[in-house]
Amino acid sequence: MKSQRHDSFSVGTLTYDKRGLWVVFFWLMWNDFSITLLERMPSLTGILLRDRGASYTLMATFGTVGGILGMWINPFFSTWSDRLRTRFGRRRPILLIATPLFAVSLCAIAFMPDFYHFLMKFETMAAILNRIPVNGEVLFIGVASIVNGLFNGVVLAIFSYYYWDVVPELVLGRFNSLAKIVTVSAVMIWSFFIVGYAEHHAKTVYIGVSVFCLSVYLLSVWKVKEGDYPPPEARKTTNPLEPIFDYFRDCYTKPFYLWIFVGTLFFQLGNQGNIFQLFYLRYDLGMDLATTGWIDGVGQMATAVFGVLLGYSAGSLIDRVKPIRVIPVTFFIWSMLGLIAFFVIHDKISAAIMACLINVNLFIFGVSLGAVTVELFPREKIGQFCSAQAFFHQTTIMILNPLVISPFFDWLKFNRAGYLWSATFNLLAGLVAVKVYHNWKRKQEADTVISGIQIGC
Secondary structure, rough: OOOOOEEEEEOOOOEEEHHHHHHHHHHHHHHHHHHHHHHHHHHHHHHHHHHHHOOHHHHHOOOOOOOHHHHHHHHHHHHHHHHOOOOOOOHHHHHHHHHHHHHHHHHHHHHHHHHHHOOOOOOOHHHHHHHOOHHHHHHHHHHHHHHHHHHHHHHHHHHHHHHHHOOOOOHHHHHHHHHHHHHHHHHHHHHHOOOHHHHOHHHHHHEEEEEEEHHHHHHHHHHOOEEEEEEEEOOOOOOOHHHHHHHHOOOOOOOHHHHHHHHHHHHHHHOHHHHHHHHHHHOOOOOOOOHHHHHHHHHHHHHHHHHHHHHHHHHHOOOOOOOHHHHHHHHHHHHHHHHHHHHOOOHHHHHHHHHHHHHHHHHHHHHHHHHHHHOOOOOOHHHHHHHHHHHHHHHHHHHHHHHHHHHHHHHOOOOOOHHHHHHHHHHHHHHHHHHHHHHHHHHHHHHHHHHHHHOOO
């Protein structure tokens, strides 16, 4: 993709003038707003579980069961959407079907304790449920969260590819900068107004977020059209297993991509510390949801100020410098800030100060991450490679979480260590990101040489 003229931008068969580009940005920004609200919901579900006595290991077990059930969903739908050809596009049909199912299953989570107590009124069901050695409310919330996670995996994955299909690569950095400003606004609204309300009105929050996000998703997907795509690559054989072999052969046999997957794994392992950081504030320092929401909101406010003043310029700079060069730096800064947070956070003021510093760095990281994918993966199979990346780290974490991570924190009984956990794995992710950059640079040089030979011929 490249700019055709100074006032024209293209991606695939789509071409926008500046006004058209801003219209697309407008609708996709609403998507980012709603997605951000949805991303806050799992932490609320975790608190619902923890408040009812669920151990970290049990919570992780729910995640692993969901991972086992859904481990093929992302690869299947991602690869299928790469090859799908309809008059509505290749991503939109899947989103229009999966999004309502996701919204309904999200609403159901808050009503699971009531559903459990309703079933307990029936003698047969009560006899069955009483034999299960798990708190009934915890069990039902956990099962509902597993079902919701299956639909969530489809929606979030396909939306990422949808962005890359309709936003020109030339402006991805600027797009992601604007998107981060919007997501910061969403987090501030969540932190200052919604999460504190959820302390006593969780059902209202679940219903409100679900209905709002469903409406935004469907409207924006309808408004932002996909272009035309070339026919998918023909299958080599009629063997039904051949697509599976091709998938693993393409994605998991080349060191270039394996290093990317390892770096993403370390990043995601670092994120596992976030929930324990929240639990440190809530259960060790005794903060309620309104207070933890205020801390998060202050951090997001700092990001908003940075984003409004410098966000678009930062995105333009990242477009020029290349996001792949920025990513390692943000990981190293993130690791350092995590180490500092471990030592200094002891009340809401110190937590808010660190939240400001971490979120400004996270803004730059998010802008870079949103644009770097199209530099690393082939565009014609971007869904396939993104799903392979997700499959790699999700499967690994699915195994490690109930067997290692959560039992470790159950044994340690020291939630504050979540900061050290994140700092360690962000440092490792930064080191791998440096390796990925050098691999990318060598690949670019090799591609240039090949192109020169072909032109000479």
